[in-house]
Amino acid sequence: MSGMIKYFERADMVKLDDSMCELRTDMVMPRSPRAYAVLGPSWLTEGMRVKAWANRLAKDDVASIVVHFPGHGVSEGPLGVINLDQQVEALHRGRDILLSTQSNGSRSVAYGGSSGGYTAALHAAAHDPAACAVFGISPFHSLQAYRPFQNPAVQKAAELCxxxxxxxxxxxxxxxxxxxxxxxxxxxxSHLYRINLDLIAPNISVPLLIGFGKDDDVVDSGYVHRFLELVDTPRDDVHAHGFDGAGHTLEGLDAHVEDLISGFVRRYL
Structure with a gap:
């Protein structure tokens, strides 16, 4: 590759306890300063869900950093091998690599996370003045998800819950x-979500987007709306959306989700 295009097959390796995660920075459009970074197990960095999300954000001139949390039923590592502080550190390292590839001087970074990575994205954004948005795709917040984290505030939240x-x-x-x-x-x-927002979101002045899948029992129960009611946040820029076909364990992100994210970016960023 030549000119402005840079490709880092293995831009950095982050050793997190017994689990190795790969950090990649790709230029996703020819002759463009737009880029994205993905932290996660090597098989997940190849996932179409991550690439589609990053491409959509890149087309809207947003540099995005996406963290995926190994575990939750996948074989790449047990739930507790990565603590929150390590995830946040890796996100910030990815941000630095990402921004170093941008010739337009942009400092905007959208942090995102699937599953438990959403908590790390919130924490990373809270400590980054360049953060412009936080995305959560099928986030997983339960006592099981909180227990491994070594951050005292999150440990306290787990105790409270x-x-x-x-x-x-x-x-x-x-x-x-x-x-x-x-x-x-x-x-x-939802109570855990609320505590999560109480602990972190007050320090974030950027929009939050949370995506849920459209499983029948979720749709029938009005779960997304119930989530917002239980969160009981005064913020008007916290959004929960249902989407089709982008499973927690599935690789794939359909056009509906891409359009949802793209519209969110255009409206708020």
């Missing part, structure tokens, strides 16, 4: 587009 949460059978997530399931713990999960 111990009376509200119960163990979630991760095998029940197979084939679903949502990971905040089963619905009998929807209230406790």
């Amino acid at each position: 111990s009376a509200y949460s119960q163990k979630v059978d991760l095998s029940s997530l197979d084939g679903r587009t949502n990971c905040t399931i089963p619905l009998d713990v929807a209230g406790s999960l």
